[in-house]
Amino acid sequence: MSVNRESVREIIEAIGGKENINTATHCVTRLRLVLNDESLVDKERLENIDLVKGSFSTNGQFQIVIGQGTVDKAYKILAEETGVQEASKDDVKNAAAEKMNPLQRAVKTLADIFIPILPAIVTAGLLMGINNILTQGGIFMEESVVEAFPQWADIASIINLIANTAFVFLPGLIGWSALTRFGGSPLFGMVLGLMLVHPDLLNAWGYGSAEEIPTWNLFGLTVEKVGYQGQVLPILVASWVLAKIEIWLRKRIPDAFQLLTVAPISLLITGFLAFTVIGPITFTIGGWLVDGVTGIFDAVxxxxxxxxxxxxxxxxxxxxxxxxxxxxxxxxxxxxxxxxxxxxxxxxxxxxxxxxxxxxxxxxxxxxxxxxxxxxxxxxxxxxxxxxxxxxxxxxxxxxxxxxxxxxxxxxxxxxxxxxxxxxxxxxxxxxxxxxxxxxxxxxxxxxxxxxxxxxxxxxxxxxxxx
Missing domain, CATH: 1.20.1310 (5 helical Cullin repeat like)
Incomplete structure (x- = not known):
């Protein structure tokens, strides 16, 4: 669809005029706007404009669906007509966050952390499904594909390894994304997440059946050497702590010494806290959460x-x-x-x-x-x-x-x-x-x-x- 200036002018009028636009950007298909007053939007008029395929408000942003390719041209005309300067997506998110209540901000924080890693998780899920089709019987025949055709066994094994990687090292993915969101160094977050699933630790999935739990003796304190495979809360809280420590140190240590001090101090302190305090507490809370959700569905x-x-x-x-x-x-x-x-x-x-x-x-x-x-x-x-x-x-x-x-x-x-x-x-x-x-x-x-x-x-x- 061609984009004409008159259609964009109609959009501007329908959303309350150029004075109502606080911040604006666009993604692949949508105009993403932060409006001063969304009550001024005439949705019926807006959605009757041929150029507009739909509109909705979410997380403090008013988004207008235009379509791939045409949205670039529409935004360019909108910028010319209103004088608004193109903002980054982060600028728009920050402007939108100012209008949110604490619960909305908490939800937005979780979204900002998990959405970037979702493609890896979805891909892993699809590959695990393919592996299941190859290894489980009763789908195409009584026996599985790899039992009927042994030459497929190694292919299924590789697919399984690739699929499981995102889940085995999930804390690493979350750590990277969480530090990005909290304003720290994403690399530190990845290291922290991988630290929590280090091979030297007892695998969390074997914790319940382990005959003996290995421990550390830290200044007289006995700490279990247990990993946090598949766990979400420990890495989320630890990442927030790591980001706060890193930011605090960077403000106080001269640039010349930051490479040798910020990462070691930040990771060392957070690592100790993760295994002694954060991990055990959040692991317990995570267990309560799972028990609560499963309990409801088991009961009714x-x-x-x-x-x-x-x-x-x-x-x-x-x-x-x-x-x-x-x-x-x-x-x-x-x-x-x-x-x-x-x-x-x-x-x-x-x-x-x-x-x-x-x-x-x-x-x-x-x-x-x-x-x-x-x-x-x-x-x-x-x-x-x-x-x-x-x-x-x-x-x-x-x-x-x-x-x-x-x-x-x-x-x-x-x-x-x-x-x-x-x-x-x-x-x-x-x-x-x-x-x-x-x-x-x-x-x-x-x-x-x-x-x-x-x-x-x-x-x-x-x-x-x-x-």
Whole structure:
């Protein structure tokens, strides 16, 4: 689509004029704005502009979906018309953070830490799924592929090694990302994370079955030499401490001596604290978190599946869904799998199904029909924002239909004890990351997540047009 100046001027007027723009930047598909007063936005007028494919507000940013390629031209014209200077994404995030309450800032911090490492985790999940297909029997035949064709065994072994790396060294990934977020040196964060899974430590996954726990004697204090494989909380807290120590030292030590002093002192102090205080305390808290979540689903699995399956999409609107990635990773590290993430995948599928149904409902509206198709495909591949904010929330009833379908599907797979040993693509390909013995139940849930939202969307549209 060509970008004309008049369309961009209409966008500026619809968001309250150039005086309402605090900070602006853009990503691959969206204008990302921090507005002085979002109540001045005329959303109906905005979304009726041909150039605009959707809009939504999240984490203090008002985002307008334009499309790949065209957003660059739109932003250039917007900058010329308003005189706004292009800001970096960090500038926009910082400006948006000023408008957040403490809970929103905490959620945003977790998102800033986990989103950068998500591609590595999703890739690992997909590869683990491929390994499962090769090594587990009952998929193509009674025996596994590697049993039937031994020449595939080493290939499966390499795939498994590559897939497991992101999970085995997860604290290293989190440490790198957390130090980036907290303002320290990412390299120090990676070293700290790898320190917590050092081979000299007792592997955390073998802690419960170990006959003897090795220890250190530190000034009369007995400290267990235990690693934190698969754990999230220890590295998060330790990274925050490391960043604070590093920043404090850099302000007080002359530049000429920083290379020889800052890293050794920072890592030494944080390392001692990680193994003596931070690790044991956060490991215990992580255990309580896992016990609490699993306890709820063990006690009332139907209600747990119904609520989480239905509430995940509304959590995406608030941005709070990012907190559950940390819970998923904690569950995988503690009990070997997550029963929450499969419901996330079904929620995404449900949003896509509702968007596809809108293609039929709005078949005479070429703009909505085109957006429904592209955003539905995106949702079925794990990215739901275009479908949710561009189509479903715009008409409301498709969003409600998707929530109902997702809740029912969540109930079904929870009662079927579906579990995923890893996180993969949160859409149609999700079954690759789920143990194959749970596939029949998951496919039933997937069918419900497709059929129910689509049928309800078509049904609700009749009532909506009748009003």
């Amino acid at each position: 699995p139907a209600i747990g599946g119904l609520i989480y399956g239905g509430l995940y999409a509304p959590l995406v609107i608030t941005g709070m869904h990012h907190t559950f990635l940390a819970v998923d990773l904690q569950l995988i590290g503690s009990i070997g799998g997550t029963f929450l993430w499969p419901m996330v995948a079904l929620s995404n599928i449900a949003q896509g199904a509702a968007a596809f149904a809108m293609m039929i409902v709005e078949r005479n509206n070429e703009k909505v029909k085109g957006l429904a198709v592209s955003s539905g495909v995106s949702a079925w591949l794990g990215v739901t924002e275009p479908a949710m904010f561009g189509v479903n929330l715009r008409y409301r009833y498709p969003f409600i239909a998707a929530i109902i379908g997702s809740a029912i599907a969540g109930l079904i797979i929870t009662l079927g004890d579906v579990i995923a040993p890893s996180i993969g693509v949160g859409g149609i390909p999700a079954f690759f990351s789920i143990e194959n013995n749970y596939w029949p139940v998951f496919f039933i849930g997937m069918g419900v997540a497709i059929v129910v939202p689509a049928l309800l969307t078509l049904l609700f549209s009749k009532f909506s047009k009748a009003k």
